[in-house]
Amino acid sequence: MAELHHAQPFLLVALGLYLGFGLLGSLITRPVVRGTEGWSPGARHRTLLAFGALPALLAGLSTLAVLLPSVLAGLWPHLDHCLVHRGHVHLCLHHPFGPAGGWSSWILAAGLAWLLAVVGIELEGWGSARRWLATIRATGHWDPKLSAWVLPVAQPLCLTLGALRPVLVLSRGFLESASPAELRVALSHERAHVLRRDGLINFLARLLTLSLLPRSRRRLLSALELAGERSCDEAAAAAVGDRLQVAEALLAMETRLSGAPTPEPFAVGLGPSSVPERIEALLRPPSTRDPSWAWALVFLAAAAICLYDFQGVHHRLESILSLAFP
C-alpha cells in the first residue's frame, strides 16, 4: 500500500501529461492533417499514425524522465538528491510526496475510471468482430480459390474483418455482380489490408488517440483511414497494373452499394463517402512525396533531449507542481 501511495504522484503526473499532450495535439491536428494531404498515401499514413501516438509516447517518455532520479537513487543511494528539495515539492518514489492522498486521489481515480471506460468502449468492437467471425464461420463457406469466406447474402460485400488474424469476407451478391476485373481489384485491395494489418493498426490508433479532443480525434482517424484505403488502392493498382481499372472498380462498387437497401435504423447515420477522393487520387499521377523521415528525426531528437536531460525535466515539472501545491 505504501508503494502505491508513493507511486500515486507519478500516476497523476503521467495522466496529467497524457491529457496535456492530448490537448496540445488537438490544437495542431488540423494543420498536420492538411499539411500531409499531398504526400504519398503510405508516408501520410505513417506520419498520421505517429502523430496520433505522440501524446501517449511523449507522456510515457516524460514520466520515465521524471521517474529516473528515483530509480537511480534506489540503485545507487549516494545519487539520492532529496535533501536538495527541502521545503520544495518533489517527485520521489522513496519519500512521500506532499499532496498525495485526499482530493488528488479522487482526481487520479476519476482519470483512471475515464480511461478504463473509453478503453472498454473500444474493446467492445473487438468483441463484435469475434461474434461476427463466429457467425461467418457458421453461415458462410470457405472458398479456397479466393482464400475468402463467402456469405449467402444479396448485398454486395467485400471486406476484411478482424485485427490479429484478419479474414477476407465476400458475399454472393458481390460475386454475382462483379466483373472478373473488378473481383481481381477488390481482392488485391483487401489482401493489401490483410498484409498491412490495417484492422490492428486502426484499433491501436483508436486507443492511442483517446486523449485528443473528440473533433480532432475524428478528423485524424478519418484522415488515417483514408490514407490506409489509398495505400491499398495503390497496392491493387500495382497488382493489376492499371490505376484506372481500380478507379473503375471503386466506382462500380459504390454505384452498386448506392442501390442496395440499407438497414432502416442506420440509414440516418450515413456520412459522406471517401470514394470520390480515392477515385480522384487514382486519376492523378501517383504522389511519391515522403517527408515522413524528417518528422521522425524531430521526434527522435525530442525524445533524446527528454531522456538526456531527465534531471532537467524532473526539476522543471517539480517547479510547475510547486506552483500548484505551494
Add this chain to the structure above:
Amino acid sequence: MRRPVHPPLLGHLEATVMELLWTHGEAEAKDVHQRLGKARGITLNTVQSTLKRLFEKGLLDRHKVSHAHVYRPRLSRQEFHSGALGELISELMGGQAEAMVSAFVSLTERAGPQHLERLEKLVAERRRALKAKK
C-alpha cells in the same frame, strides 16, 4: 415462453449440441452425453449445464418426461443462421466496430448521385483518352 431476441454467439460445445439436436429433433441430457460426452471426455453435468444455458438463451424448448427434461430446438438450423446473418449485415452496414472492418468501399458512407455522375464522366474521359493514345 423465452424468445431469442438476438442470435447469440455459441461456444464450440454449444454449437455441437445444437447441431446434434437439429439432426435428431429432441433429446435428454443423457442421450446427448452418450452421443457427444463420452467421445469428448466430458461429464453428464457439463452436458446438462450446456443444455440449460442454451435453454436460457432461448434456443431450446424443454418439457419434463418422468424426472428428466427433454430438449428440442426452438428454431430450425436455417432460421437460426438467417437470423444471425441478418444481424451481422445490419451491424456491418450500421458501421459498428468500424476499426475491425476494412471494406473495399465503405458500407456506411455514400457518395450521392451527383458525385457518382461526375466521377463516371471523369473515369470515362480518362479511359477514352488512354484508348486514343494507343
